[in-house]
Amino acid sequence: MTSLDQALPLEKATSVDFGRRTIAIRRFGGRVSLRLDVRTLVVTAVLLTAALALAVVALGLGEFSVAVPDVVSALLGQSSGAVHMVVVEWRLPRVLLALLLGAAMGVSGAIFQSLTRNALGSPDVIGFNTGAYTGALVVILLMGGGYFAVSAGALVGGLVTAALVYVFAYKKGIQGFRLIIAGIAVSAMLASVNTWLILKASLEQAMSAAVWGAGSLNKITWDQVLPVMIVFGALLVVLSFYGRRLGLLEMGDDAARALGVRLEGSRLVLAVVGVALTAMVTAAAGPIAFVSLAAPQLARRLTRSASVGLVPSAAMGAFLLVASDIAAQNLFAPTQLPVGVVTVSIGGCYLVWLLAREVKRQ
């Protein structure tokens, strides 16, 4: 890490030994101050850089391939005609959305894993995605679909499922483990409902339902990017006020309250933000699985930190989804896979690795 000392514009190191390289940043006569863990900082920066680099690569890939320098000049508004059309009008919304939705899933997973104190406590495991799929199916099969109608259906389905899981898990407040068990149970029931709905549908409807259900970034245009940016931005503002409480809530209810955290209020706000983030992703692109499960834990292992961090999880989520989307578009080109198929495969590998690690540990 010594080379880092020269590489980073180092602020003052803390006088307390945190067991890890830690720096304190103080500005404006002490009115603004921060404590940063250097390893977390570096990992986050590397992940973000990698995600952005992949995004540039993704903008150039496809039937009409564009070289990286041309992509960059197109992004800077220095090109016109076909290149501008392909890079900025066609591909940029998709890549941008992959970055944003990936980050949102990482953050959402981190919130739930922290609240439940469990690596399995992510929104896709506790039934949210399955419920969103049920909502979307109902719209596709009964009302014929349409992008915004399906999004709305998914949103309602996901939120109703979240409320149901909450009610089933409630017993003098919410406990992480009960929430996960209730989520898995509700999820299993809804999965059978989904199968039944698809069996009842016509072939054409079933096909479009199946594509939606895998989670896909195909056919994304600028119309879908703007709402996501606004919602994501608003949720991040709320999170900047509430995010730090996650670390305190992890220490137990009494300890958190003793330190001045209003328990039920904070938990409710954080859970609503987590659900809203997942709802936003699902409404925009369908239920993309496993990113919110894997991203926070992968980020945590890379940063070697005690808690799942929101920012590193966001960077990891963005990286994973962009990488998955490149694979989805190009592995079997010209056939485009839904990105959800790739994330499920990655997620499967992640779970196998996790299980193998646990077995080895015992």
Next chain:
Amino acid sequence: MSEELKESVVTDVLVDPVSGFAPGARPFASRLSAESVSLGYAGRPVSEALDVRIPDGGFTVIVGPNACGKSTLLRALSRLLEPTSGSVLLDGKSISSYGAKEVARRLGLLPQTSIAPDGITVADLVARGRYPHQKLLRQWSEADEAAVVQALEATNVEGLSGRLVDELSGGQRQRVWVAMVLAQQTPLLLLDEPTTFLDIAHQIELLELFRRLNGEGNTLVAVLHDLNHACRYATHLIAMKDGAVVAEGRPADVVTAELVEHVFGLPCLVIDDPVSHTPLVIPLGS
């Protein structure tokens, strides 16, 4: 126990032979008090109309048999439990009228159970005690850093600050939790059974630390199981039974064989502790 004996025990104990005042009414300053509070959990009442005043600058220890309501009282004093009636006063105002962080700047609590997140280092955990002093843009001020250094030194864990909390012994870990509460820099410290699960040497070490903190001007309130530890370290003892305060005052004034038998149902002898000259309770057995 007959009503008559109960009466006599209570009178014996409550009237201070020197001042003639009942210690509960003795004029001492108190920033934290429970005024006629009734406490309980979901329809199960624990205490009715309880009055307790915590003397400023003292080391108050609450003792009593299991399920006598001592931890419940401590939870109420630290606003973890809302009284069903009556109120807890902090600096003259109802504790529930303060903002959550404002209370946490005046009153620190070491709960019975806390969870150290996997892989957290000592200093990182202690630094979390600074939360009530921090703001969105001011997350690590000079004062935060100084308070953490001071808390690590006061609890003698500065040498461990970079270590993982999971790797520490029980005694070290408990001192780290105390350091986290100290980093809060509150004039009032409430400790819920801080010595439970520790071996005797670590219990004494921790109690000595509390005494030192008390000597430095902090007001301490602890729930303890061991009556002899309470007698030795408390400057003010509160004995509870069945949700009510049976006796309170200086251990030397309060602790008698009758009281111990009344409160714990344990026949015993109370002698002078040859080391600290405080009451020493020797159980008689059957």
